[in-house]
Amino acid sequence: MIDWDRIGPALWQATVETGYMVSVSMVLAVGLGIPLGVLLLLTAPDGLKPQRVVNGVVGAFVNMGRSVPFIVLLVLVAPVTRLVTGTTIGSTATIVPLTIAAVPFLARLVEASLREVHPGKVEAARAMGASTRQIVRTVLLPEARPGLVAAATVTLIALISYSAMAGAIGGGGLGDFAIRYGYQRFDTAVTVATVVVLLVMVQLLQSAGDRLARRLAHR
C-alpha cells in the first residue's frame, strides 16, 4: 500500500511544480502565440497585409517547432535553456522548452480560429474605415474568442502532457515524480496515483475551457 505520509507531500510538491511550469509557459505561450498567429493570418497571401517572405519564414519556424518531437526538443534547446535559466534541471529550466513547444502550437491554432471569422465582418470593418490594427483588435480577436479559448485549452493540456515528459530528463513535476517514485521503485500504486492527479487536472481544465468557450459564443 502507498505510504501516504511519505509520498503525499512529495506528490503535492510535484503537483505544485507542474502547475508552476505549465502556468508560466502558458502565459508566455499566449503572449507570443497570439501575436504570431495574427501575424500568420495577416501576412498570408489572402490576408490583409500579404507578405510572402515574412509569412514563409514565420510559417517555416512554426512548422519546425511543431514537427520536432518534444522529447527531442528538450535536448535540442538545452543550450538555450542553460543560457536563459543557468541550468537544464528542474521545473524553472523546463519552462524554456515548454514555451518553445507551445508557441508554434498555439500560433497555428490561433491562425485557424481567426480564419473562422467570417470575411464579411472584416469587410464591414474595412468599409467603416478601420485600420488593420483596429480590425484585429475590434473584429478578429473578439469574434474568434470562443475558438481562441478552445485553442488555449488544447495548448494548456498539451503543456501538461509535455511537462510530464520533461520529467524523464529531470524536469521536475508530476512526470519526474512518477518516474522516480513509481517506475524506479517499482511502486505501481504511485504511478497510478500520479495518473489520477493528471487526469483530474486535465478534466477540470477541459470542462472549464468548454464552459468559457460556450459562454463567449453568442450564436
Place this chain on the structure above:
Amino acid sequence: MITLTNIGKTFPGTRRRPAVTALDDVSLTVERGQVMGVVGPSGSGKSTLARIVNLLERPTRGTVTVDGVELTALSAGQLNSARRGIGMIFQQFNLLDSRTALANVELPLELAGVGRAERRARATELLQRVGLGDKLGSHPAQLSGGQRQRVAIARALAPRPRVLLCDEATSALDPVSTASVLTLLRDLTDELDLTTVLITHEMDVVKRACDHVTLLEAGRVVDAGALSDVVRRPLSPLATRLLPHPQAPVGEPVVEVTVGGAGHDAVLTELIRRYDVQVAVVAGSVETLGDQRFGRLQLRLDGAPEQVRPALEFLAAADPGGRDPGSEDTHDLDDRALRALEEAVA
C-alpha cells in the same frame, strides 16, 4: 455625389482559372439625394461595382469620386477617414456576433474615436429610429433577419455618412422584412439627405425603393436613367422589366401608350374629352415605381376617321417615349395601328 469614370476591373487569373474582367469601362453618376438601383444578372459585376465605390475593391482603371473627393488618389489613412462618410450594408448583415445590437452600432463611432457617452447616445437614438429601441442589449443571434439588417442600417448610419451603399441588402430576407427594410431605407434617404446606391438582382427592389436605375450586363452599362424616363422608352431593356408590354389579343388593331408619372397621369381623360372616339383598353399593365404609378395600355380607338387620326396623334405627342428616335419599332407599331384603324373604319 458619386462619380465613377471609366472604371475597369480585372481579377488576375491563377493557374487554375483565367483572368476575369468584372467591369469594363463603366461610368456612372449619382446625384445628391438620388437612390440609384444597380441591377443585372449574377456575374454582371454589380457587387464589384458597389465595392469599388468605397474602394473595398481597387479598380484596375478609372477614378472614383465621392462627395468631391477623388478616393482613388488618397493614401490608405486618408481613405479610411473618407470611408466614414460612406455607410455600407450587406446581404449577410456582417454584424459582430460577440457584440450586442447597441455595441454593434457603436462600433464605427468607436473606430472613429468618439467618446463613450456620445457613442452610446447616438447608437441608442439610431436603434430607436429603426424600430429596435427594445433590442439594445440583444445579440445578433437573438434577432430575426429583418431586425439584423435594421441593426446593420443603424450601424452604417451612425457616423452620419452622406452616402449609403446597399449590396443585396434584402436578398436574404423574407418578403415582409424586405418590404419593411425597403420602406425604412427610402424614408431614411429622404430624412437624412442620403445618396444611396442599391445593388440588387430583384427588379422589384428597384421598383419599390429607387428613383434611378442602371442595368449592368457582362461588366458594361447597358441601360440607365431615371425610372420615369426609362419606363417611357418602351424598347429599352429596362423598360420592359420595369413595366412589361401587355399582350393584346392577336389581330386586334391597337395602339400602345405609356401613362402615369408627373404630367402624364391624365392622358386618357384628356383623350376622351377632346376627341369623339370610343376608347377600349384591350390589355394593360400597371406598376408603382417609386411613389408614382405607371401603366402601359393597349387601346382600341373606334370612331370616325377624322376623329381617330388626331386622337392618335394626340396620344403620340402625350407619350413621346413611344416616338423615341431610337425605337423605330414603336413607330412602326403606331403606324401599323394607324393603318389598321383606318382600314377598320373605312
